[in-house]
Amino acid sequence: MRAEGFVLKRLHVFKIGLALVLGTASLLPAGLRAEAASVKSLTLKEAMERGVKVSAQMRDAKNDILKKQLELEQAQQAVKSEEAKAQGLFAKAHNLNQDMSVKMKVPDARSQLFISRETFRQTATNVGYEVEKAYLTAYQDLSAEGRSRTKLEQAKAALDGVRTKRKYNLASPEDQDKAEKALEEANSNYKQAQLTAKASRLALGKLLQLDMENPVALEFRPFWANLNQAALPALIDRGQKTTLSLLKDTESRRLADEKLNVTKDLLSSKFGPARMRVMEAMYKNPDIDMDLFQSSYDATLTQVKQDWQGYFWLLGFIPIPKSLLQGEFDGLRYLDDLHNALPIATIEQGKATQQEKDSRTAVIADIRGAFLEAKGTEETYAQALRDRDRAVDELAKANQKAKLSLIKQDELQSFKDAVTQAEQSIQLAQIGYMLAIGKLDTATGGAVSRTYRDGIIPYHDLDDGLSAVKTQKPKAPLGTWKIKQAVGPLLSDFSVTVSKKLGATEYAVFTKDGKRIGKKMKVNKPLRNLALKFSDPDSLKVVLYAKGKKIIELPLEGKGSAGQLVDPAQDGEAAAGEGNGGSGNGGSGAGQGAGTGDGDNGEGDAAGTEAGLGTVIIGTFKVNLDALTPEAFNAASATMTESGQGMLYKPDAPGASWIGMDNITDSDALANPPSSAVLSPTALAAIKLTVAIDKPGEIASTQTPEELAKQIETLKKDVLKLEEDKAAAVTAMKLMDIASLSAQLKEAQAKLGMMEALQKGDSQAALAQMALVNNPDALVAAMAEEASEPEPGNGTG
Structure with a gap:
């Protein structure tokens, strides 16, 4: 909440209907009113607005938000950098601690940004309340000063009256002594009231960074609140x-x-x-x-x-x-x-x-x-x-x-x-x-x-x-959601489990501004899409359907990769737009509540929703994201270092451009990429491609027959060289070299087998060999299958 909004909500300055209710004019004697009228005045609203504006706490809280935003961007860049390192030629293996550190960077940064924003809101509330207390205290002391001054004037008048009566022997010396003591006491009380009023006025001035050395006219306009117990x-x-x-x-x-x-x-x-x-x-x-x-x-x-x-x-x-x-x-x-x-x-x-x-x-x-x-x-x-x-x-x-x-x-x-x-x-x-x-x-x-x-x-x-x-x-959540890495850091699976009492059969994921991500899915099926589109769960919501008819929309509660689906209506505040059809633009009807189709059922695609996932270029592989598998991603990633080409993405939408993914760190940057990330026609023409995967289960070479034959000859030489090196290691019984060269040879044979299969047009054989490329776990498993049955031993783990 902005500080100004807080002030407008908290400040209700009202007119007084009855003269008997203590407004400023009825409390201050004529002399005090005349003195105050000649100096600067200050209303409670002005005081609270200024208090929030000049507060060092507010300034620090605002700067902390900026700091946390920068730290979030920094965390996103760090994760992006780690992903790039993992695909490099000199990539190092990670242990659990390192992997967890990378995985938790962005959730932790998002959490800190959320807390900094809430701290800013709470600081505005606290500063406003402190100013309100100081203002009311200053007004109360100002009123007490006015009453003391009135009593002093009354004591002076009483003493003058007694002295007059003494002239005519209508009052005794004791009466005069009593009146003089009353005046002395009233004068002392007035001085104390002046000191107290000035102290509280200066305290208010300190909060507001104002010079309030001289008396300042303050106002008091009461208000009341509904404290009925039913509201508790x-x-x-x-x-x-x-x-x-x-x-x-x-x-x-x-x-x-x-x-x-x-x-x-x-x-x-x-x-x-x-x-x-x-x-x-x-x-x-x-x-x-x-x-x-x-x-x-x-x-x-x-x-x-x-x-x-x-x-x-x-x-x-x-x-x-x-x-x-x-x-x-x-x-x-x-x-x-x-x-x-x-x-x-x-x-x-x-x-x-x-x-x-x-x-x-x-x-x-x-x-x-x-x-x-x-x-x-x-x-x-x-x-x-x-x-x-x-x-x-x-x-x-x-x-x-x-x-x-x-x-x-x-x-x-x-x-x-x-x-x-x-x-x-x-x-x-x-x-x-x-x-x-x-x-x-x-x-x-x-x-x-x-x-x-x-x-x-x-x-x-x-x-x-x-x-x-x-x-x-707190009511039980209506379901849970989970985001799981599906293909490297590129694709993730979003899934939900929902309460059976809802009767939901399908679900769809939307951004808060009503753009649908991917397709409507069965509740027991995961939705696969770019991981970046799921990178900020706070900006997403799930819409549930029963046989095509919208039931409810639920924001995502949780951080990072998993959380709960909680009905916002349980918060005592109806979810804006829920079930409010007919308010969309261009006839799409469902308004912000669903952000989707026809206004009644929330069906159809929202503006900007692509038909498919799009296409990526990873190194020298061009892959339709609907056909991208972990094995294809591993093999394609290996070509990034060899070719010096990174990762490009093109949405499946008319007129879409190719985007360099090096500096795209969140869904906002993906939806509105900077101009520097959009590839020019010249840069796109310079991209070299060797393999295309357009459909699941299909793979083809994009090279000319001559280029493919040349690459196969190069790979054959690599295999021959590794076989010779391995044979030499076997002769010398160098076990470490044998183990290392065996793995390298197996991968080189897989690359060769993949290219030879592509030369023959055999997609299935090519995909089988591709599964071993840049995949250490698969290589070890394949070598184990080829080896004879292991015999008991006492190797270490």
Whole structure:
């Protein structure tokens, strides 16, 4: 929320309908009003606006947002750089710690940006409230100064009267002494009131960075808020969504969720999903038995260790320990310094979840406490108004008696003084009440200020605030969502699970501005698309359908790669646009709620939705993204270093241009690429292509027959050279060289076999050989199949 918006919501400056309600003019004596009129005046609205504007805290909070935005861009660039390094000729293997660090960079940066924005909003709220307190305190002290000055003038007049009476022997020396002491006391009280008023005025000036050395005219225009107990659940709900401490703990829990999901995905990718299923099943129980979990985890690691024990038998008689082929971070070496990463991530996630619950409980307690405090000041305020009414009634009766000479003027004055005292009590009660509702408004993220009304509180019909209140329990999510890497860092699969009670049969993913990503999918089928389009879950929403008819749209709750689908209507605030057909542009109807087709069912494609995923050029491979597989991505990536060509992308849309992907780090940059990223016709013509994959299961060479034959001859020479080197290593019994050269030879043979198959037009054979290129795991598996059955050994893991 912008600071200006906060001020407009919080500031409700109202006119006073009754002269008896303590406005400025009725409180300040003529002398004080004349003095104030000659100096600068300041309204509460002006004070709060200026307070927010000049606050160093606001400036720091705003700069922190910029800093976090830059850090997010930096994190995105770092991830992009790591992806590029992974495809380079000198790419190094990663351990779990390194992979997790890369995977968590962007989610962590996004979380910090969110917190910085919420801190800015909360800072605006706090600064406004502090200014409000300082202003009301200064006004209260200014009023007290005015009353003290009035009493001083009255004491002077009383002393003058006594002295006059002394001249005519109508007053005694004791009466004069008494009047002089009263004047001395009034003068002292006035000086103290002046000092207090100046101190509070200077304190206000310090907050506003204004010179308020001289008296400044302040105003007081009361307002009231709806503190009916029926509104308390909504106040609590709003407070849970805006209290910074709880938001921080919620973000910590979401990051812990993401860290756990990333850890599970990385281990599953490295060691195989089958081995993770036993532990995955344990997460279905909200209270995980960590002892049992640890035992299962240790058993899994034992299996992984056994994978790299024993031997390969080369040529049927040369034993090569599997450990020689084990990469720097293969097997258990992948865990490196995070041997117990999964159990630790599980424990941390549980701890973060509990901390969020405790924080939520504390926030609810704080709001209820602030509400009861406000109700107490409300009752004090109401009683002061009732006392004023009673004093006014008594004064009216006394006036009637005075007209009938039933009471003396001195007695009548006591009734007038009672009314004056009651009005002063109202002012004190009003200020206390306004400070209390301001505190409650701050605790509830501005929910109270939405109910502000002008004038005095309707004090004849107020509830006591003592009834039992049932807070709204968080409802169960309507489903979950997950983003999983599908093909390298390029493509991801988005999937949902939804509550059966919804009866949903299909779903679609949309951006917040209503553009659909990809196609409408069955609820049990993943949606595959560019990973960049799923890079910012906060900007996405899911629309659910039942046999083509829109049911509901749900924002994504969570960070990074997984989270929940929560109905925004559960927040007490109806989701804008949900079910609001007929408000779209150009006849597409569904408005912002669905951002899709016909307005009733949310069907059809939103503007800008492409028919397919598009096409990429990776090195010298041109691939339709619908046909891109992990094997094709690996093989294509190997050509990036050899050719010096990077990665290009072209959306499947009329008139679309080719885009260089080197500096495209998020969905916004993908949708609106900088001009420097768009390839010119000259640059595009210079791109050299060797392979095209246009459809799933099909692959073809784009080279001329002469170019292809030349490449095959080069590959044959490479294979021959590696065979000679391997034979020499076998003769010398250099086991390390044998292991390394065997892997290199197998990959060179795969490249040769792929090109020869392309020369013959045999797509299936070419794809089979391509699967081994730039794929160490597949190479090791293929070599193991070719080797004789391994015999017992004691290689290390």
